[in-house]
Amino acid sequence: MAMLRAAGRGFPALIVACALVVAGPLAAHEAHRQGQSETWHYTRSTADYRVPPLTLMDQNNVPVAIAEALSGAEPVVMQFVFTTCPAVCPVLSNTLAAVQDDLPPGTGKLRLISITIDPFYDTPKRLRSYAHDVGAEGAWTFLTGDPADVVAVQKAFDAYEGNKMRHIALTFLKTAPQAPWIRFEGFITPDQLIAEYRSLRKPR
């Protein structure tokens, strides 16, 4: 079930920052209203997704068994993107790039996986070039594959919109092999994502 909340610590911080910059209660109110009615917020839900046993191909032409890649011992963050995506993906991918760069030492390893929703265009070579453009490093894998398989993976994550131009911003987090998937719908900032990740990693 989707649970709506003004998530994490990042969001109030953003409002405060805006209020300081514009220095006026009216503007702060506007910022709040806009922030809620538009895009820089997210909803969070928990789900058990069954990942089908399919093989995709990474940016270096290496076959990747997707079910295993998404259930390894290390925590993983996954997004659906495509390389010619106009508005949504630059935000999603650059958010992951910032997480990759800003993960505090001692937080543990976090694997990043971006799966294309445009397998008709995004060949491994194009994914490699995209990975370079967003500044991806070693622990970040970009996947494509047979179009039917790519659709099956999207459907497994309840993320298939039928047309890539109806693409919505989704980020998935899994902290341990047996843990459920956390689904963030909307735009989550790197700080928020790191905070979510750390809170889940804490022993309960």
Add this chain to the structure above:
Amino acid sequence: MTRRTIAPAHAGHALLLLLAVLIYAAPGQAGDVGRRLYREGLLPDGNPVQAVLGGSVPLRGKQAACVNCHRRSGFGKGEGQVYVPPITGPALFNESAPERAEFLREFFQEIRPESVRARLRYPNLRPAYTAATLATAIRDGRDPTGRVLNPVMPHYRLDAQALAALTAYLKRLSRHPDPGVDSKTIHFATIVDEAMDPERSAAMLAVITAYVRRKNLDTGRELDRPKHSPHYKDVLRRTLRQWQVHVWTLKGATETWQTQLEAAYARQPVFAILGGISAQAWRAVHEFCETIMLPCLFPQTELPVTAAEGAYTLYLSRGLPGEAEALARYLSGRLLRQAKTRIVQLYRNTPLEQRPAAAFRAAARRFPHLVVEDHMVTDASGLDQPFWRSVLGTGDRPVLVSWLDQPDHGDLAAVFEAAGRPEIYMSHSRTAAALSALSPPIRAALRLTYPFALPGDRAPRQYRARAWLRSRGIRRVHEDIQLNTWATMAIADDALSHLLEHFNRDYFIEIIEHRIENEFNPGLVPRFSLGPGQRFASKGAYIVRLSGSRGKPARLEAVSSWLISE
């Protein structure tokens, strides 16, 4: 539809056109700097622009370029849950006003999530931007009323000089409607290569004529009944135009086409070229369209420009070069575990064979285990037994790739056993007519590049397209040409209805990129899809083999997945 044949170039017109192109292409230095910032994310000094997204995500260079979201036209559009407002000159530097036609389109013609629909409901009125308020929006993300912009709009670090260049560029961006449209008529052209089989050209023209006649009848009916306005149709009346399609017939060598195109355009500027058909290289038309920034939609050609993807020509597929690229990919995987394999490639000195051969050679070069040995066949070659023995050798069992257009290949069958039954690869589109006459051993060894949907795997949309053609009394002849033409017209029609009154060619192409995936594939290929910068609606091919016994019609069976060109 009027029919026109192109006369020799008129010197005065050509000069005028040249002048227009120069003015278009060289808008002054500040404009160039602004354009580079907008499109590539580079500052006046050539360094990448720096920006911050959502307070904490750093962006630089290409990742921060305005064009990513607001697109080349500046009309924006957005995707899924992000609404990207227009930032054209007229949009920014005029007071914003609620516009019912825009609202109706966004609200009822697009699939948008609730968050965007909510955003559309409040009009966000604001005064016209000034240089100062625009600077605040770009640097700090606030509009002239103090409202905070959508947080996916980055905050840019720009100095005064960069800001001035960008502002100058935005002031001019999509300021005027593009040529080819007046208050009553929108002009299009289509292209017929005089050297083309006339029956094929006629198949294309028949569909265009029928489509335009029907379209204009519908438009006329709307315009004739101003009082009858269900569903706010009167709001859209001023966006309607009668269509006129001019047939530009190109004669002689392709080197002379540019002059002919310039003359035709000078006589009647058009908003876009719809379709077109030729068996020769499309490059001359492609370059003409790039130069004057003219959309050229889905010409029926086997020889598109594939090297550098331009901005203005959208192709149905990558043609024969695309088949060659798919084949190289297939062979690189198939022969992976073997030692170096000699690939004998045959072609003649004609563009329809040379182009795919060159594409195959280039694509195979990336795989060191594929060794391509080219043989250009001449009329003197004869394709007799000595020829085949010298080409195939006897010991190493090479792979044969042939772009020749007859599948029996002379005496190939006679030496086939002695050459160790080599695998043979050809193009289905080059050889389809003669496949049934093949000898059984060749038939068994033959694999074909097949850039189409597999039989039995065709889109439901095909039934609708066929019904449309039948109900217009169009005889079924060269159905592939007819279906592709129908799709071209339907795609242009749909995009035009989304333009409303913004007759902007970049925006026209952006809408097509955005919408083609929806419902326009008439089923000849597995899928139509585009995206920003993508120029080929279908991008791959299967490798198929012929099954079924001799004498019966061949059945095609895929031996590969859908292989996509890199």
